[in-house]
Amino acid sequence: MGFAKAIGHTNSLQAELWALFEGLSLSWKQGFEKVFVRSDSKQVVDLVNSPSAASSVLSLVHSIHRLRQRSWATFVSWIPRNNNRPADAMAKLASFSDVSLHVFLELPLGVDLLLHND
Template identity: 35%
Template structure:
């Protein structure tokens, strides 16, 4: 069963590497101002901050909360399939994090929330944290890039050039 924890750590306004042996998943949703279509972006990185992969997909016209829920669900599914056993999830949607940590996914009428609960009940360690938006810039960039440019699912083995610039800036500050 997943171990859910909300970190009470002191946070700064920058992204931080996960603990050695853990993988960090940052996720975010975005809505295009031009088309009102929503998309999600997710980024996986290891303890030294190196890119393990990223994923973006456009979802259509849905609420921002449902976008964030879908981003978490897809991120957990991918993490489980890849075989990550220790996952630190960071999300800038405080309501979603609060619902997950309080067990609200169990009784939810949203199918995706029930699926999240099911995934979290598997045999792995998952830490869930709320973070300020300023710590989620790469995932936010991935989601916004997708919203503006494509309707297909994209898996990024390597970060895009624009994401590399953001990552290098973050790593310089660490």
């Protein structure tokens, strides 16, 4: 399962935080009890894993913290960008003119090969 969503013009930190928030929200709605997230943004991983995430001035960090405090297990870890090509390919599937969330129940063509090589 995967997703894509256009969020408009923003900086890379906000885009990565939105991706994490949307991914965790979707996982919760699907009833997952344990979620492992791999992000190529060291800054995001450090922010959401920080003991001060609950009191972060960044609203998305605070929202992500609240999601992670629910009755489930979430693990957020850093991986190098070149090991995260499937996620980058999924992010590029979002249409900039459509801000709705697109959920993929099957891997889109081309992403399956990237995932296999990952």
